[in-house]
Amino acid sequence: MPIHKVITDKPIIKVPGCPPIAEVMTGVITYMLAFGELPELDRQGRPKMFYGQRLHDKCYRRPHFDAGQFVERFDDEGARKGYCLYKVGCKGPTTYNACSTVEWNGGLSWPVKSGHGCLGCAEDNFWDKGSFYSAVTNFGVMGGVEANADKVGKVLAGAAAVGVAAHAVASVIAKGKKSKSAEEVSNG
């Protein structure tokens, strides 16, 4: 039972995560103390300042995603080089949280940085969206642009030159589409 269905007569600020990042919790509370107002929220009631972007948007492994360099299996060559964890189930492309920027335990690391994909724990019903090790196929509001980018990655493995060109096109499409989708999220 989500909290907004229990408490209906007060503003609810959701700071999701299992658990949420400590600095995010204190950041939200001290924002209210410092500025005397509620933080701006997204349509799920999460503060935009920390939940406005996907982990994927600010992931330091994003260049490997864009270049089609993926971990195919845990502890393979790609894993030892810090490639993208998308194919071993990382939910970063569909998870809105601050892990990839604020990081954990005083900014020391976060799941992707230590070699495991994001479980998506800041998203609704993240337990019931299939195995943590299944690659994300349903990009929902994001319009499937990244799913195409993944196919680009597969092409890259076989034909690098073609891949780079295709990637450049995909990135342009991704940019336009993403900013529109982000607007839809915040207005919706």
Add this chain to the structure above:
Amino acid sequence: MASVTTPNGFELDDSGQRVVVDPICRIEGHLRIEVNVDENNVIRNAVSTGNMWRGLEVILKGRDPRDAWAFTERICGVCTGVHALISCRAVEDALDIDIPANANSIRNLMMLAQYTQDHLVHFYHLHALDWVDVVSALSADPVATSQLQQSISSWPKSSPAYFRDVQNKIKRFVESGQLGPFANAYWGSPAYKLPAEANLMAVTHYLEALEIVKIHTIFGGRNPHPNWLVGGMPCSINVNETGAVGAINMAWLNQVSDIINNAITFIDQVYIPDLTAIASFYKDWGFGGGLSSKNVMSYGEFPAIPNNYTNESWMLPNGAILNGDLGTVYDVDPRDPEQIQEFVEHSWYTYPDEAAGLHPWDGVTEPNFQLGPNAKGTKTNIEAIDEGAKYSWLKAPRWRGNAMEVGPLARYLVAYARGHEEVRAQVDGLLAALDLPVTALFSTLGRTAARGLECSFTAHKMREVFDGMMANLKTGDTATANMQKWEPATWPADTKGVGFGEAPRGALGHWVHIQDGKLANYQAIVPTTWNASPRDPKGNIGAYEAALLGTPMADPSQPLEILRTIHSFDPCLACASHVMSPDGQELATVKIR
């Protein structure tokens, strides 16, 4: 009921005044304690009720076994990682997967770090305040405190100015009326025995918490709830090639090494001297032994040899002691249906035949919430439990039919009885320093002391394991995961497995049944199920109930003695507790940490 004697040798008498402490919240559920005290306020009957249903077994059915660690890890946020590790062991056992040597070392480092952190946090943040009076520290002389500190340890933070600073900080807390984490204890109670200077010293160290869990963040990406992997660990190691910055590299290994060194220094120079100093003032408070002088059990933990979960490999051994006979230690096999069984006659569950116990592989988790005829109140507002009927959400696990105490004291007694040299040296050293006999271990204080000794043991073992891993890396072996049986297509159609080991709080087992690539059944018996167990069909009482019997209470409306003993088992208590008289009237409200 007049007086009765339980089969495991305890006298119960429920004729006196009933005192209810509820809820004693814990991370993985809630705990309620009811006791009857006689005319001298001595506890003569004790009832331990787990009053929340975990239900995780039901949630896991039908899921991918490789995901199970992430669900079970969230049984508890303090014992974080422990369930994940045991879950990985269970699935690896079922699927016959061997993990690489480095994965074993990293798992050991994370588990050892968990012990070290858990024991430190327990002592300074949860349990010390049962012994240490924060407010009394205000009247301490910082110069005398400094002398006391320097007399027991070479810890550098020991100047009078340093202690005066801390004292001023506490003073501001108290004057503001906001005691924060120190609010709502029984400050000034005659049950506190430390001089003001020892209080100030211990409170100071309370404020110097360590960050050992950063080892979890480095290898597992976060704490709480770091990441694990069936088949090994997800953190690849790369020390000398392109891309090393994206893996476990020398910079991070150095950081782990530093964290280990800092932990060893703090424990040996602060924790152990504090513990010894506090214990020396409470030597005559020998209550709370309960089951510890009779039946204790350990599954064993920290495999020195990868994939070997036997006494050939365990750094702290497996074993069971019955009836206090330290001369005979039995092997414990969690696979054996004759050894581990759970009963539900006094639990809010249904079995086809409740006189019989079930091994976890055959375990059933069918809720059946009903109060006994002698209970007071309603199902949603219980005023008094009827322990003659069903009275807890915990099942009653038994080893060969016996209620067992588990945890640091149990592990140390098993290790001591097995002739474990390092443990013997530690235990004999502490007993000699305090001038106490071995039997003094069978107490609340013994439990607290064993935890401290074990914390030192685990911190030093981290150094050994880390050095061992570096030696292995030097051979060129950097593997951290075995992915040969990652795909469900490689699994048998029907298989069972057990993962077992020791959480900081005691014996922990997960039993899995995998059918067609999915979890057909999942059962976990956690340490608190052993310790906080309700009665079984024969009437044997569990460790919490046994430990409270015979304890005199200075004032039943201030149940400091109950908290002290229950805390010594390390439940994670974090929320308000209410003390009620038999008619349901609230006597006092306390906060329990």
